[in-house]
Amino acid sequence: MSEAINITEFPDAYAMPLEDIDVSDPMLFKNDAFWPYFERLRKEDPVHYCKNSPFGSYWSVTKFNDIMEVEKNPEVFSSETGGITIFERMSDFKTSSFIQMDPPKHDVQRRTVTGVVAPTNLALLQPIIRKRAGEILDRLPLGETFNWVERVSIELTTQMLATLFDFPFEDRRKLTYWSDMATSSEVNGGTTPEAKRREALLECLEVFTGLWNERINKKPGNDLISMLAHGKDTQNMDPMEYLGNLILLIVGGNDTTRNSISGGVYFLNQNPAEYDKLRNNPDLIPIMVSEVIRYQTPLAHMRRTATRDYQLRDKLIKKGDKVIMWYVSANRDDEVITNPNEFQIDRDRSRHHMSFGFGLHRCMGNRLAEMQLKTVWEEIMKRFKFVEVVGEPERVQSCFVKGYETLPVRLHPW
Numbered sequence: 535m536s537e538a539i540n541i542t543e544f545p546d547a548y549a550m551p552l553e554d555i556d557v558s559d560p561m562l563f564k565n566d567a568f569w570p571y572f573e574r575l576r577k578e579d580p581v582h583y584c585k586n587s588p589f590g591s592y593w594s595v596t597k598f599n600d601i602m603e604v605e606k607n608p609e610v611f612s613s614e615t616g617g618i619t620i621f622e623r624m625s626d627f628k629t630s631s632f633i634q635m636d637p638p639k640h641d642v643q644r645r646t647v648t649g650v651v652a653p654t655n656l657a658l659l660q661p662i663i664r665k666r667a668g669e670i671l672d673r674l675p676l677g678e679t680f681n682w683v684e685r686v687s688i689e690l691t692t693q694m695l696a697t698l699f700d701f702p703f704e705d706r707r708k709l710t711y712w713s714d715m716a717t718s719s720e721v722n723g724g725t726t727p728e729a730k731r732r733e734a735l736l737e738c739l740e741v742f743t744g745l746w747n748e749r750i751n752k753k754p755g756n757d758l759i760s761m762l763a764h765g766k767d768t769q770n771m772d773p774m775e776y777l778g779n780l781i782l783l784i785v786g787g788n789d790t791t792r793n794s795i796s797g798g799v800y801f802l803n804q805n806p807a808e809y810d811k812l813r814n815n816p817d818l819i820p821i822m823v824s825e826v827i828r829y830q831t832p833l834a835h836m837r838r839t840a841t842r843d844y845q846l847r848d849k850l851i852k853k854g855d856k857v858i859m860w861y862v863s864a865n866r867d868d869e870v871i872t873n874p875n876e877f878q879i880d881r882d883r884s885r886h887h888m889s890f891g892f893g894l895h896r897c898m899g900n901r902l903a904e905m906q907l908k909t910v911w912e913e914i915m916k917r918f919k920f921v922e923v924v925g926e927p928e929r930v931q932s933c934f935v936k937g938y939e940t941l942p943v944r945l946h947p948w
Contacts, residue, residue, distance in 0.1 A: 793935070828888075
């Protein structure tokens with residue numbers, strides 16, 4: 535059960551001086567208390583400078599179209615210069631990956647692995663996802679409270695990741711562990727000591743190096759490690775670049791889907807009329823999935839670094855400045871999305887959201903995530919009239935991964 539701090543323990547977003555607002559505080563996200571701060575920034579100062587934060591000074595870009603302008607300008611707003619999160623990378627343990635690269639290197643490395651989410655491969659994956667989702671749901675206890683995050687969201691996502699990597703299935707929970715370690719360091723405002731994080735990531739590199747060495751001596755396969763090992767633009771990566779790409783693919787394959795599976799259950803419980811719509815018309819599932827992804831926004835932000843001075847709205851962003859694109863705010867921008875604070879499972883243009891980013895760094899696994907969520911909800915609705923949330927969720931302490939640690943539920947079959 536959540537030990538959530540009462541929202542009144544945070545300063546009133548509208549009473550404090552505008553320049554003192556720091557939306558990067560991980561505790562705001564742990565307590566789901568950040569909404570009024572972003573609302574005020576969108577209204578009064580959509581490109582906002584925070585001079586002092588635990589992560590240094592940074593610009594917040596809070597509106598949908600402004601984020602699109604930044605995303606469309608990779609020459610000015612670089613992913614390579616400072617990385618993709620508000621946190622500074624440690625100089626003595628610096629990984630690299632294609633999401634942290636600018637063209638042209640970004641393009642060739644990304645192209646190497648996009649085959650795993652090509653339409654032909656998705657068609658092969660769907661029956662596997664459906665079978666595994668069914669097995670997970672059929673093992674759930676009836677008439678008792680359990681943690682949906684642990685029993686369903688994590689298990690389903692981890693099984694899928696193991697399939698994509700052709701990772702030893704019995705060791706699949708290591709993928710969850712490494713993903714959590716990668717994003718929860720104290721340096722990032724999380725709870726994991728940095729030494730423990732490094733130890734976990736070096737274990738990840740060691741295990742995956744063994745798998746690389748196996749795959750390089752076999753014919754090219756359809757799994758991600760084989761694609762990297764045999765790809766002409768990735769086969770000569772140094773170890774930290776390999777580790778960076780692994781973490782990108784593990785976290786990318788883990789967090790979006792996992793937290794959207796949990797978020798969907800939570801939002802339907804908060805909006806019983808929408809749950810009734812779903813029961814009466816399961817054909818709404820594909821639209822609902824996009825709405826869940828928008829409403830959840832599993833990654834709250836991405837970062838760019840200015841390579842030269844640039845004017846955005848009425849603000850002059852200086853060369854070297856850190857620029858944070860708050861996807862979680864863009865998805866509540868009422869100039870672009872009608873009634874953005876409402877959860878509507880039959881929303882028009884439901885795919886028009888910022889959860890997958892935009893431009894050349896748009897999430898390559900977006901269609902896979904949508905397919906996983908669609909399939910799992912089809913299987914849920916076959917079995918259960920009501921997945922009842924019986925307590926508040928406990929949320930992740932992070933301003934990057936916007937997710938859930940626990941979600942207590944009880945199942946009610948048809």
